[in-house]
Amino acid sequence: MSNDISTASSTYLDSLKWQDNQVSTEEKSDALTQEDFFSLLTQQLSFQDPSNPADNDQMIAQMTNFTMAEGISNLNSNFQSLAASMTSNSALQASTLVGKQALLESDTLDLNAEGVAKGTIVAQEPVDNLTLRIEDSSGQLVRTIDLGSQAAGAIRFEWDGKNSEGEDLPEGEYNVKAEGQMAGEFTSLPIATFKNIESVNVNGSSGIIINTKEGAVRLTDIAEIA
Structure with a gap:
């Protein structure tokens, strides 16, 4: 006890x-x-x-x-x-951006279900004989678009999804190249195309991060959203 x-x-x-x-x-x-x-x-x-x-x-x-x-x-x-x-x-x-498209520097072009693909060629100075080459996933040339002479700046282009014979091509990803004559020499030019925004992250130090299949990029580094 x-x-x-x-x-x-x-x-x-x-x-x-x-x-x-x-x-x-x-x-x-x-x-x-x-x-x-x-x-x-x-x-x-x-x-x-x-x-x-x-x-x-x-x-x-x-x-x-x-x-x-x-x-x-x-x-x-x-x-x-x-x-x-x-x-x-x-x-x-940021959540409202999911499903939209961001204009990013890329060497691929996405052809959507409507049969339309858009992008921008960046020219630091005036360019002559500007040509846009579109290839399929195997590297075969399917279409060449002649854009002629262009002033320096952002040169917008649009592809109707047809090949050189006027046939509709299936939607998907295609390789794209731009070449032109600048200061008397032929050179390749950088291209920016629209990529689907798959998700977004909000980072305290980096701000809003946009995720596409091309990778992650800050929202402040994106020139255009469509």
Whole structure:
């Protein structure tokens, strides 16, 4: 019987110690508030030397500094709340991009079910005898489109999905190349084509990331979305 009482007492004492530790931990984690500051200020005034009282300017400066520190802390909390809200809004807006098409630099052209494929050739300077070559997956040339002379800049093109004989080709991915004469020499030109947006990621440091079969790219690096 005595052993049971001893065990119960020990358990009760351990419980009290645990509660004391919890209270002590919670008290230590509490930050100083404005009430604590004024309590300290009151204590400071009560123990000051009557023959050498505290300077009013110093007291006002202390109060001002504490108010500024509290204001900055509240401002940081508000900014964190605003950042969380902006991230949520960005995620919602980014979700609407899924299923659309992004204009990305690529050497492949996607022919859709409507039999239309579009893209852009990028010319740093005027180009002559510009030619667009379209090949199937085996590398066989299926269509050549003559774009003639073009000014420098983004040169838009559209393929109707037909081969050189005017026959409709099946939808899918085709290889595309652009060649032209610049400054008297023939050269290849970079091409950007529209790729389906499969998913999006919202990254705090990188912003909105667009995922296509070509890979991942930042939304800010995309020139156009259709």
